[in-house]
Amino acid sequence: MSIDFTSHYLMTIDGQPTDSGRHLEVINPANEDVIARVPDATREQLDAAVAAARQAFPSWAATPLAERQALVSAISEKILQNLEGFAQLLTREQGKTLDYARYEIGGSAAWFGEFAKMAPSEIIIEDTPEHLVKTRHVPIGVVGAIVPWNFPVLLAVWKLAPALIAGNTIVLKPSPFTPLTALKLGELINQVLPAGVVNVVSGGDDLGPWISAHPDIDKVSFTGSTATGRRVMESGSRNLKRLTLELGGNDAAIVLPDVDIEETAQKLFWGAFSNSAQFCLAIKRLYIHEDIYDPLSKALVAYARTVKVGDGAAADSQLGPVQNAVQFERLKNLLADVRNNDQQILLGGEVLQGKGYFFPLTIVDNPPEDSRIVVEEPFGPILPLLKYRTVDEAIERANASEYGLGGSVWGKDLAQAEAVAQRLQTGKVWINEIHVLTPYTPFGGHKQSGVGVENGSDGLHEYTNAQTISIRRK
Structure with a gap:
C-alpha cells in the first residue's frame, strides 16, 4: 500500500490511525506557512498507546530473532520505495535541502537494514562437565522514544531499529515542530509489523513529561537538550526506568x-x-x-x-x-x-x-x-x-x-x-x-552530554537487560 504524504497526518495507536479532538499547527520554516495540523494527544491516548505496546510485547519478544530481523529489513525496503515522498515532506517541515533530506531518509533505510543483521549477544562464561554459566540479553519491555526536530526521521530510526531487534515494543513521540514524517513512518511501519509493536503519538509540551513519568514505560530513549535530559532522568527515576540520553554538545x-x-x-x-x-x-x-x-x-x-x-x-x-x-x-x-x-x-x-x-x-x-x-x-x-x-x-x-x-x-x-x-x-x-x-559505530556523550550509548552492539544492548543463567550439570 502506498503512502500519501500530502494529507491525513494521524497517530498510530494499536495499529489504527488515530486523530484527537485537539490539534497542533506545523510550520514550514522557509516561509512560515501552516502546512498541516496534527493530533495533540491526550493523556488517555498516550495510556492507550502504552497499553497497546504492553499487550503486544510478549508476542513480539517471543518472535524468533530471524523473523524480527526479516520484518525490520522489510521496513528498510519500504522506506526506500517511498524515499522521495519522505524527503519532500521532510524538507517542508524541517527546512533542510532536498538533497540533505534524501540523505537522511536513505540513511534511515540503511540503519534499519544494517540493524536487521545484528543480534543481541550471548556469552558463555563457564562450560565444564559440572557447570554451565551464560549471560544473554533479553528485551526490557515498552520503550518510550522521544525524538528532536533536527533529524526527525534518522534519530527516530536510531531508537526504533535496535529496540525492535532486541524484542521491545515502542511508543514514539516526535517533536511538535517536525511530527509529519514520524507520523507517516508510523503509518508505513504499521503495514509491516503486528499491531501495537510500534505506536506513534504526536503532541505538545505535556506529552514528553507524561512519557518519561509513565509507570508502564520501562525505558526512555531521549535525544535533546541537556536541561530537558535532566528532567527526563528525574521523572524516570520514580520507577527506575532504563535510560539512554543523547544530550547537548559544544564540540x-x-x-x-x-x-x-x-x-x-x-x-x-x-x-x-x-x-x-x-x-x-x-x-x-x-x-x-x-x-x-x-x-x-x-x-x-x-x-x-x-x-x-x-x-x-x-x-x-x-x-x-x-x-x-x-x-x-x-x-x-x-x-x-x-x-x-x-x-x-x-x-x-x-x-x-x-x-x-x-x-x-x-x-x-x-x-x-x-x-x-x-x-x-x-x-x-x-x-x-x-x-x-x-x-x-x-x-x-x-x-x-x-x-x-x-x-x-x-x-x-x-x-x-x-x-x-x-x-x-x-x-x-x-x-x-x-x-x-x-550503524556499527557506537557513540555516547561524556559529562553532561548524555548517559548510555547509541548504535553498534553497545547501542543494541542498551535496549536489553542482561540475564545470567547458571546450571549445575552434576
Whole structure:
C-alpha cells in the first residue's frame, strides 16, 4: 500500500490511525506557512498507546530473532520505495535541502537494514562437565522514544531499529515542530509489523513529561537538550526506568598548524554548518593555531561566501533555514550579545527582514573564552573562531566545558593528531574527518552530554537487560 504524504497526518495507536479532538499547527520554516495540523494527544491516548505496546510485547519478544530481523529489513525496503515522498515532506517541515533530506531518509533505510543483521549477544562464561554459566540479553519491555526536530526521521530510526531487534515494543513521540514524517513512518511501519509493536503519538509540551513519568514505560530513549535530559532522568527515576540520553554538545575542533589550509577550510565549514548547524555533533568551537589563524579564517570566510542559503526546496540551496521560531529568536539573542560585547564579526551578523527563519552564516573572530557564544551551544549557524598558542592550551580549553559529546582534530602528523584526540573528554573524536557515523559505530556523550550509548552492539544492548543463567550439570 502506498503512502500519501500530502494529507491525513494521524497517530498510530494499536495499529489504527488515530486523530484527537485537539490539534497542533506545523510550520514550514522557509516561509512560515501552516502546512498541516496534527493530533495533540491526550493523556488517555498516550495510556492507550502504552497499553497497546504492553499487550503486544510478549508476542513480539517471543518472535524468533530471524523473523524480527526479516520484518525490520522489510521496513528498510519500504522506506526506500517511498524515499522521495519522505524527503519532500521532510524538507517542508524541517527546512533542510532536498538533497540533505534524501540523505537522511536513505540513511534511515540503511540503519534499519544494517540493524536487521545484528543480534543481541550471548556469552558463555563457564562450560565444564559440572557447570554451565551464560549471560544473554533479553528485551526490557515498552520503550518510550522521544525524538528532536533536527533529524526527525534518522534519530527516530536510531531508537526504533535496535529496540525492535532486541524484542521491545515502542511508543514514539516526535517533536511538535517536525511530527509529519514520524507520523507517516508510523503509518508505513504499521503495514509491516503486528499491531501495537510500534505506536506513534504526536503532541505538545505535556506529552514528553507524561512519557518519561509513565509507570508502564520501562525505558526512555531521549535525544535533546541537556536541561530537558535532566528532567527526563528525574521523572524516570520514580520507577527506575532504563535510560539512554543523547544530550547537548559544544564540540571543539582543534586545527594543528601543519594542515592544508584551503582543503581543511571546506571540511571545517561543513563540519560546523551542515544542516544549518542544527547538529548535536557540529563543530561549535573552532580552535586554530596562531600560526595559521589569519589565513585559515580568511579561507573559511571566502568559502562561506560561496554557499547559498535559501528555501530547502529550491534546487540551488545548499543550506536551509533555522527550523523554528524559538530557536531563531535564541540565535538572534546570541548575536545581540556578540554585538553588545564589541566582538568582531568576520562574516554575516545581519538578520534580514522577511518571511522564513533565515539566519545568516556568521563567523565570530576570537571572542573571549568566557563569552556566551563560546560557552553556550548555539545550535545554529554562528561559529566562534578561537586562537591558541600551544597544543596543551588548546586541549585544556576544549575540555573546559560541561559537555563532552564529540570533537575533531585536524593535522598531517597523524601520531600527534591521535595523541591530541586521546586527551579530549568526549564520546566521539574524528581525525581529519567529521560526522562519519555508521550503524556499527557506537557513540555516547561524556559529562553532561548524555548517559548510555547509541548504535553498534553497545547501542543494541542498551535496549536489553542482561540475564545470567547458571546450571549445575552434576
